[in-house]
Amino acid sequence: MRTLLNKADGVRSIGRRAFMKLIGVGGATALLDTSKARAAEVAEAARREPAMGVLVDTTLCVGCRSCEAACNEANGLPKPERPFDDDTVLDQMRDTSPTAFTVVNRYEISKDVQITRKQQCMHCREPACSSACIIRAMEKQSNGAVTYRDDLCIGCRYCMVACPFNVPKFEYSSAVPLIKKCTFCFERQKEGKQPACVEVCPADALTFGKRSQLLKEAKKRIHADPKSYIHDVYGEQELGGTSWLYIAGVPFEQLGLPTLDNKVYPELTSGAMSTVPAVLLMWPALLMGFHYFFHGKDGAHDEHSRHDGPPRGSEK
Amino acid sequence: MNKLTYLLIGDPKKMLTPFNIISGLVIALGLGLTGLRLWKGLGAVTNLTQTTPWGLWIGFDVMTGVALAAGGYSIVATVHLFGLKKYEPLVRPAILTGFLGYVFVVIGLVLDLGQPWRMPLVMIFPRGVTSVLFEVGMCVAAYLTVQALEFVPAFWEWLGWDRLRRFWSKLAIWLAILGVVLSTLHQSSLGSLFLIAPTKLHPLWYSTYLPLFFFVSSIIAGLSMVIVESALSHRLFAYRLSPHTHFDLDDLTLGLGKGAAAILYVYFFLKLIGLADGNRWELLNTPYGYLYLTELIGFVALPCALYVFGVRTRNAKIVRVTGALTVMGVMFNRFNVSMIAMNWQETPHYVPSWMEMVVSLALVTMGIWLFRWIVNRLPVLSEVEEKPVLGTNTLKDLWALEGERA
Numbered sequence: 001m002r003t004l005l006n007k008a009d010g011v012r013s014i015g016r017r018a019f020m021k022l023i024g025v026g027g028a029t030a031l032l033d034t035s036k037a038r039a040a041e042v043a044e045a046a047r048r049e050p051a052m053g054v055l056v057d058t059t060l061c062v063g064c065r066s067c068e069a070a071c072n073e074a075n076g077l078p079k080p081e082r083p084f085d086d087d088t089v090l091d092q093m094r095d096t097s098p099t100a101f102t103v104v105n106r107y108e109i110s111k112d113v114q115i116t117r118k119q120q121c122m123h124c125r126e127p128a129c130s131s132a133c134i135i136r137a138m139e140k141q142s143n144g145a146v147t148y149r150d151d152l153c154i155g156c157r158y159c160m161v162a163c164p165f166n167v168p169k170f171e172y173s174s175a176v177p178l179i180k181k182c183t184f185c186f187e188r189q190k191e192g193k194q195p196a197c198v199e200v201c202p203a204d205a206l207t208f209g210k211r212s213q214l215l216k217e218a219k220k221r222i223h224a225d226p227k228s229y230i231h232d233v234y235g236e237q238e239l240g241g242t243s244w245l246y247i248a249g250v251p252f253e254q255l256g257l258p259t260l261d262n263k264v265y266p267e268l269t270s271g272a273m274s275t276v277p278a279v280l281l282m283w284p285a286l287l288m289g290f291h292y293f294f295h296g297k298d299g300a301h302d303e304h305s306r307h308d309g310p311p312r313g314s315e316k
Numbered sequence: 317m318n319k320l321t322y323l324l325i326g327d328p329k330k331m332l333t334p335f336n337i338i339s340g341l342v343i344a345l346g347l348g349l350t351g352l353r354l355w356k357g358l359g360a361v362t363n364l365t366q367t368t369p370w371g372l373w374i375g376f377d378v379m380t381g382v383a384l385a386a387g388g389y390s391i392v393a394t395v396h397l398f399g400l401k402k403y404e405p406l407v408r409p410a411i412l413t414g415f416l417g418y419v420f421v422v423i424g425l426v427l428d429l430g431q432p433w434r435m436p437l438v439m440i441f442p443r444g445v446t447s448v449l450f451e452v453g454m455c456v457a458a459y460l461t462v463q464a465l466e467f468v469p470a471f472w473e474w475l476g477w478d479r480l481r482r483f484w485s486k487l488a489i490w491l492a493i494l495g496v497v498l499s500t501l502h503q504s505s506l507g508s509l510f511l512i513a514p515t516k517l518h519p520l521w522y523s524t525y526l527p528l529f530f531f532v533s534s535i536i537a538g539l540s541m542v543i544v545e546s547a548l549s550h551r552l553f554a555y556r557l558s559p560h561t562h563f564d565l566d567d568l569t570l571g572l573g574k575g576a577a578a579i580l581y582v583y584f585f586l587k588l589i590g591l592a593d594g595n596r597w598e599l600l601n602t603p604y605g606y607l608y609l610t611e612l613i614g615f616v617a618l619p620c621a622l623y624v625f626g627v628r629t630r631n632a633k634i635v636r637v638t639g640a641l642t643v644m645g646v647m648f649n650r651f652n653v654s655m656i657a658m659n660w661q662e663t664p665h666y667v668p669s670w671m672e673m674v675v676s677l678a679l680v681t682m683g684i685w686l687f688r689w690i691v692n693r694l695p696v697l698s699e700v701e702e703k704p705v706l707g708t709n710t711l712k713d714l715w716a717l718e719g720e721r722a
Contacts, residue, residue: 135450154431154432161510
């Protein structure tokens with residue numbers, strides 16, 4: 001159990017701190033206080049360490065799939081059937097998978113215009129997967145990464161239901177399955193390195209940095225060349241913001257990015273969850289009240305000891 | 317034939333009935349497929365995909381199973397909290413149905429989880445406190461315990477342990493309250509589960525009222541299940557009814573129908589409020605809209621009207637048929653929310669594999685077997701009389717019966 005608790009060293013994980021808090025404060029209070037506590041954690045984490053991000057400039061992407069190859073190597077994933085320099089792979093739309101945490105797809109905008117776009121986990125600032133996880137195996141780290149504890153996951157796949165980008169992928173063909181997804185190269189970042197995909201990109205389509213800086217950079221590029229870009233940064237507002245940001249020359253939905261509003265996903269269920277303490281506290285009193293109301297003064301006992309009363313079924 | 321054999325399976329010569337043979341084959345096939353699933357992973361048996369991670373085993377085994385097992389808490393609340401004591405004869409079979417329902421919900425869930433052996437970790441490390449699923453899991457585990465405690469008096473009676481049974485009767489009210497609290501929480505939370513997927517669940521079904529819809533419709537499902545289940549078990553297990561027990565099942569059925577009609581009426585208007593709140597009326601004139609209207613009119617409004625008609629004309633038969641229709645309606649709703657209207661824009665849409673269906677069917681069949689097994693042994697339909705009727709109730713009677721045959 002020590003190993004289970006102490007695994008995420010280095011960058012302190014929010015999940016672990018929430019857990020410690022739960023033990024310290026006690027169940028009911030913690031339940032009442034969860035959402036506030038979580039917001040405070042996020043704010044504190046942001047102060048302690050800047051949230052990092054990646055800006056993807058799809059106008060620069062050449063579709064070489066170097067990022068895929070680097071990702072494959074950095075994560076020790078099995079080699080794909082067709083090599084990374086086989087361009088015919090782009091003829092088909094692909095999705096990420098348990099053995100490919102990032103893929104590049106080619107979108108036919110018009111006869112002459114084709115745009116390639118890399119996709120991977122967006123590392124939401126308020127990740128739906130993490131709030132949905134029954135055991136908080138998905139953890140939001142203070143540097144922005146959403147990481148996964150493979151020693152805790154029970155395989156319920158609620159993270160997959162919750163993620164609007166369908167990022168978490170499940171090992172359906174394994175008897176001991178886990179969820180697989182992009183880690184934002186969390187381990188590499190701890191060593192001071194960039195994510196593998198960013199490091200290798202030959203076209204400078206990927207820029208790694210503080211998210212706040214990247215937003216400025218994105219807007220600078222749009223201002224500098226307003227005709228080449230849609231005047232919007234995908235991921236600035238979507239779902240309350242994502243660590244990965246996209247700028248593009250065509251509307252984002254044409255590049256397979258879902259149209260999402262600014263709703264912070266964990267808040268979709270926090271309202272319903274906040275009624276739990278209320279039901280736990282009020283329902284018993286209310287129901288006991290019903291019981292005494294309908295049974296009268298001395299009625300509370302008669303029907304429970306049927307042997308003392310008239311034989312059952314005698315009432316018509 | 318020794319006593320143990322008789323105790324376990326009854327008369328072996330009477331075992332080979334058509335029902336037993338067919339259901340036995342289903343269970344055997346289901347067990348085989350379960351083995352395949354455990355050995356080769358979920359992909360070998362199910363049609364689940366990376367974009368449709370929840371299928372029949374969640375949509376039917378868990379979502380529908382929990383709703384249909386709501387009879388237990390509904391009828392316990394009716395009797396113990398709202399003081400309608402005439403429904404007392406229905407309590408024990410309803411608790412047994414509910415308890416077995418939940419047992420098989422949990423078995424279904426275990427089969428669907430990737431690593432079910434890690435389930436204890438959820439309790440050892442209660443980290444997921446923001447998760448709706450965490451709440452559902454905790455409540456289902458707690459409620460399973462409550463139902464087991466609610467049912468054991470039948471066991472004490474069977475053993476003739478009267479003092480323990482009397483002690484237990486003092487717990488009844490507390491168990492009833494706990495059961496209603498836990499059921500309120502997890503029945504509604506099964507609806508809340510889908511609140512986090514606004515882009516995936518069809519707008520006609522997605523609503524912030526989902527928890528309320530699920531809770532209210534679980535009461536409807538519970539009462540209707542009690543109507544259907546009591547009708548079936550009092551017919552099929554008539555020989556288990558003590559000759560001293562003479563309650564008017566038709567009268568109770570009409571009463572339950574009246575209650576179900578009232579709640580269906582409320583539910584119908586709640587659904588309309590949800591529809592207005594979603595403000596996507598234009599979607600009603602699409603294929604999914606027709607599906608929604610079928611659910612709302614065919615399985616909510618129509619059963620409500622039929623219940624009213626049955627009660628007004630004091631026709632218990634109509635009420636029973638309506639009960640079955642309503643149960644199907646709640647099933648239809650759970651199927652829609654968790655499978656049919658979920659990932660509605662995806663092509664091809666998820667359709668369960670025959671293997672998923674067989675496993676689910678096997679679970680239901682095992683539930684029926686277990687129900688029959690218990691009803692044939694413990695005092696479920698009738699409690700132990702002051703003067704035991706030979707061969708009907710207690711363990712002692714069973715020994716006596718055994719002695720007579722030998």
